[in-house]
Amino acid sequence: MDGLSVRVIPCLDVTGGRVVKGISFVDLRDAGDPVELARTYDREGADELCFLDITASSDAREIMLDVVERVADEVSIPFTVGGGMRSVEDARRMLHAGADRISFNTAAVERPELLAEAAAAVGSQSIVVAVDARRREPDDPAAGWEITVHGGRTRTGIDAVSWCARAEALGAGEILLTSMDRDGTKTGFDLDLLRTVTDAVGIPVVASGGAGTADHLADGALEGGASAVLAASIFHFGELRIRDVKRGMAARGLPVRMVPEAG
Amino acid sequence: MTERLRVAVLDYDAGNVRSAKRGFDAAGADASITGDPKVADRAQVLVVPGVGHFASCLAQLRRSGLERLLRSWIEAERPVFGICVGMQLLYEGSDEGDEPGLGLLAGRVERFPPEAIVPHLGWDVVHAAEGHEDDPLLHGVAGERLYFVHSYYAVPAAHEPVVGRCSYGGVDFPCLVRQGSVVGTQFHPEKSGIVGQRLLENWLAELT
Numbered sequence: 473m474d475g476l477s478v479r480v481i482p483c484l485d486v487t488g489g490r491v492v493k494g495i496s497f498v499d500l501r502d503a504g505d506p507v508e509l510a511r512t513y514d515r516e517g518a519d520e521l522c523f524l525d526i527t528a529s530s531d532a533r534e535i536m537l538d539v540v541e542r543v544a545d546e547v548s549i550p551f552t553v554g555g556g557m558r559s560v561e562d563a564r565r566m567l568h569a570g571a572d573r574i575s576f577n578t579a580a581v582e583r584p585e586l587l588a589e590a591a592a593a594v595g596s597q598s599i600v601v602a603v604d605a606r607r608r609e610p611d612d613p614a615a616g617w618e619i620t621v622h623g624g625r626t627r628t629g630i631d632a633v634s635w636c637a638r639a640e641a642l643g644a645g646e647i648l649l650t651s652m653d654r655d656g657t658k659t660g661f662d663l664d665l666l667r668t669v670t671d672a673v674g675i676p677v678v679a680s681g682g683a684g685t686a687d688h689l690a691d692g693a694l695e696g697g698a699s700a701v702l703a704a705s706i707f708h709f710g711e712l713r714i715r716d717v718k719r720g721m722a723a724r725g726l727p728v729r730m731v732p733e734a735g
Numbered sequence: 736m737t738e739r740l741r742v743a744v745l746d747y748d749a750g751n752v753r754s755a756k757r758g759f760d761a762a763g764a765d766a767s768i769t770g771d772p773k774v775a776d777r778a779q780v781l782v783v784p785g786v787g788h789f790a791s792c793l794a795q796l797r798r799s800g801l802e803r804l805l806r807s808w809i810e811a812e813r814p815v816f817g818i819c820v821g822m823q824l825l826y827e828g829s830d831e832g833d834e835p836g837l838g839l840l841a842g843r844v845e846r847f848p849p850e851a852i853v854p855h856l857g858w859d860v861v862h863a864a865e866g867h868e869d870d871p872l873l874h875g876v877a878g879e880r881l882y883f884v885h886s887y888y889a890v891p892a893a894h895e896p897v898v899g900r901c902s903y904g905g906v907d908f909p910c911l912v913r914q915g916s917v918v919g920t921q922f923h924p925e926k927s928g929i930v931g932q933r934l935l936e937n938w939l940a941e942l943t
Binding site for chain 2: 474475476477478479514519541544545546548549550567568569570572594595596597598645646674675676699700729731732
């Protein structure tokens with residue numbers, strides 16, 4: 473099918489240069505090595521990768537730079553790096569090390585101008601704003617969503633939808649939108665949240681938090697209006713293969729990129 | 736085994752140089768990264784990556800002395816490969832800032848219409864432009880998906896240099912151009928998996 477395909481993005485949590493959640497879907501020499509995992513997902517047909525540095529201390533920054541360089545030397549697909557990014561200089565260094573995009577989360581909420589400065593320095597297309605949203609009332613989407621920071625631990629009271637629109641106006645080139653209510657539940661994305669945000673902005677939105685099946689991923693694009701879908705554990709534990717997920721999405725009428733089976 | 740082509744990837748703080756080097760190495764070249772015009776001039780192939788703002792990319796090229804190098808290579812018909820904004824720079828100018836482009840190709844660079852989701856970000860299909868179906872660059876590439884990330888696109892005033900095209904946001908735009916010894920891609924071959932590698936291999940094969 474013609475037209476821009478819906479990107480499927482596995483997300484890897486990294487700390488101290490190692491992938492934290494165990495990964496068990498293939499016989500890996502070293503299941504904690506981000507480079508080997510990145511290579512594997514590249515081969516499996518992932519459209520993009522997302523690395524989230526969950527330590528994000530200043531030492532970790534140097535280790536992450538090394539990981540980014542080694543991944544850039546090994547994979548032929550784009551990747552985003554996030555977690556603990558605080559400055560334009562952080563963004564520059566990660567991009568120079570070979571990352572394609574940088575995501576800002578807490579630091580952008582604390583000082584929104586950071587997004588404008590970063591976009592001016594490296595271009596909007598390299599700047600992602602990661603938004604961790606939580607429903608104000610669990611069963612009532614009409615009550616809206618607020619953003620949380622510090623990995624979801626701190627509520628801010630700030631409206632998630634207006635924050636997304638503001639981030640776009642400041643220069644973000646993409647929104648990585650995670651539903652903290654759905655994260656880890658495998659019950660599907662918060663489609664109300666996705667649809668409300670995709671209707672409010674003109675930049676691509678990556679759906680995250682809650683996907684458990686290929687149909688969930690397809691729903692993110694078809695019903696939520698997402699340009700890309702992200703998941704972690706369902707890929708890492710081999711519950712779903714990238715290739716099968718894409719077949720499922722194609723069966724729902726979505727354009728996807730298929731790669732030839734490795735021979 | 737044939738000698739690998741020496742490729743200089745221009746580092747002017749406006750592109751993913753590391754990935755460009757990896758891409759050309761994977762396609763069989765011997766690539767290195769440099770911001771020094773003298774060093775770059777000793778290579779056999781120049782690669783101009785480009786990410787970000789058209790006018791800032793040009794300003795950076797100019798400041799670093801690499802624009803003069805690039806012009807001299809184009810004039811001498813030595814092989815140059817421009818990626819993304821590195822391709823857009825070949826046109827006469829852009830809506831994105833007042834800096835004039837290199838002017839090798841007739842036409843200008845414009846922004847996608849406001850109703851499109853911008854940037855055009857992700858994997859999109861590259862089609863052979865009419866009359867270019869047999870261009871060797873497109874072997875194993877035409878009809879496949881390659882990776883794009885851009886908010887501006889070229890509006891060519893001459894169609895002959897347009898080898899490949901793509902459609903997005905209601906516009907049809909050049910994504911693979913060639914003029915003499917110069918090739919440019921709006922997509923990122925170095926980030927486009929095996930298909931991107933094939934395109935680079937196709938081009939390098941012509942040069943050896």
